[in-house]
Amino acid sequence: MPDPQVTYDDVVTARGLLADVALRTPLLHSHVLSDLLGGPVHLKCENLQRSGSFKVRGAYVRIAGLTARERARGVVAASAGNHAQGVALGSGLVGAASTVYMPEGAPLPKVAATRSYGADVVFAGHTVDVALARAKEHAERTGAVFIHPFDHPDVIAGQGTIGLEILEQLPEVGTIVMSLGGGGLAAGVALAVKSLRPGVRIVGVQAERAAAYPASLAAGEPVSVRLASTMADGIAVGRPGELPFELIHYLVDSVVTVTESEISRALVLCLERAKQVVEPAGVAGVAAILAHPHVFEPPVVAVLSGGNIDPLLLSKVLRHGLSAAGRYLTLRVPLPDRPGAMAALLTKLAELGANVFDIVHERLGMHLGEVEVQLQLETKGPAHSDEVLAALRKDGYKLMLG
Numbered sequence: 001m002p003d004p005q006v007t008y009d010d011v012v013t014a015r016g017l018l019a020d021v022a023l024r025t026p027l028l029h030s031h032v033l034s035d036l037l038g039g040p041v042h043l044k045c046e047n048l049q050r051s052g053s054f055k056v057r058g059a060y061v062r063i064a065g066l067t068a069r070e071r072a073r074g075v076v077a078a079s080a081g082n083h084a085q086g087v088a089l090g091s092g093l094v095g096a097a098s099t100v101y102m103p104e105g106a107p108l109p110k111v112a113a114t115r116s117y118g119a120d121v122v123f124a125g126h127t128v129d130v131a132l133a134r135a136k137e138h139a140e141r142t143g144a145v146f147i148h149p150f151d152h153p154d155v156i157a158g159q160g161t162i163g164l165e166i167l168e169q170l171p172e173v174g175t176i177v178m179s180l181g182g183g184g185l186a187a188g189v190a191l192a193v194k195s196l197r198p199g200v201r202i203v204g205v206q207a208e209r210a211a212a213y214p215a216s217l218a219a220g221e222p223v224s225v226r227l228a229s230t231m232a233d234g235i236a237v238g239r240p241g242e243l244p245f246e247l248i249h250y251l252v253d254s255v256v257t258v259t260e261s262e263i264s265r266a267l268v269l270c271l272e273r274a275k276q277v278v279e280p281a282g283v284a285g286v287a288a289i290l291a292h293p294h295v296f297e298p299p300v301v302a303v304l305s306g307g308n309i310d311p312l313l314l315s316k317v318l319r320h321g322l323s324a325a326g327r328y329l330t331l332r333v334p335l336p337d338r339p340g341a342m343a344a345l346l347t348k349l350a351e352l353g354a355n356v357f358d359i360v361h362e363r364l365g366m367h368l369g370e371v372e373v374q375l376q377l378e379t380k381g382p383a384h385s386d387e388v389l390a391a392l393r394k395d396g397y398k399l400m401l402g
Helices: 008-018 031-037 055-064 068-073 082-094 108-116 128-142 153-169 184-196 213-219 242-251 260-273 281-291 311-324 341-352 382-394
Strands: 027-029 041-045 075-078 098-102 120-123 175-179 201-207 254-258 300-304 328-336 355-362 370-378
Touching (some): 008 153, 008 184, 027 153, 031 041, 031 260, 031 281, 041 153, 075 082, 075 128, 082 098, 082 108, 098 108, 108 120, 153 184, 153 242, 184 201, 201 213, 201 281, 213 242, 213 254, 254 260, 260 281, 281 300, 311 328, 328 341, 341 355, 341 370, 341 382
Parallel strands (some): 075 098, 175 201, 175 300
Antiparallel strands (some): 027 041, 328 370, 355 370
């Protein structure tokens, strides 16, 4: 690998700067994931970090390195939320003013938290890439120091301190898996860990609908990709950073992608089984373990990179995740338009142990003498859903799923 702009010694220095700022987050054993892999799996809970994500590590190291004159000019950043909070918190700790550009539609709790740390929030465009461009224009116009979310040596060194903690908490770790957006986290952790333990596998995970790294790695250089909408907004970055890409190209063993359903299933698992509130971008590593267990050599550490999730989004994602896990069953059932027909259907569902979560009774567009009932049912899992469907079909009901 060519001489990097950031080194292991930089990570060690960053750790000293963060000693009284960042929390040493816990490493929790996951029984359900360990059973799935047939070996130990642990969760590195950066969702419990100050400001709710790992981002404060890199942001603070970058801001702490500014001169007094630079701090006086203030700082500017762009983020979907977590880097925004890290910059706002970090700048407040050193007494610098901060402005943060955020995409339109950024989660309201992240916006409110960023403002609560003292930052001036400005909305720009609908993607992080647009917000980044506007933040850079602000820096050129005002002289404020631009704090990049991932493409700077200080930021990468700060994120790398997570790798040092993991090696101390679990010296025998075999694989570390984490979310991958612009690349600062994966680059920093890979640099720190590979410098001490070259044999540890490092796996980056991207949302399938916002995956710039597979194309970039295939091309041998950062390339831009068109982003689709994803619940994992925190890692929806259309082009890798130049500096993170170089480190990831040489040090990260593999990059995998996960679907929206896999992300929501992982979020439900973390909440239900690990008692951890994690945002969609932060749970990508767990989603990859569920989707690609063959990729991971235990002992495994999955980094829960952030926990800043809008409660409204959480409720939607939970329903999505429960559906993906077979806990919800959605179907449409044509019924004769006569008294007692719906009561008979509901009685049958009660006998089968399926709970009616939602019901819609529709007459418009149906054949004369017929109605359609749209049902969303809570079941005990895929096997129970199959049992319910088989019993209804046996009784003569015509079912349409979804």
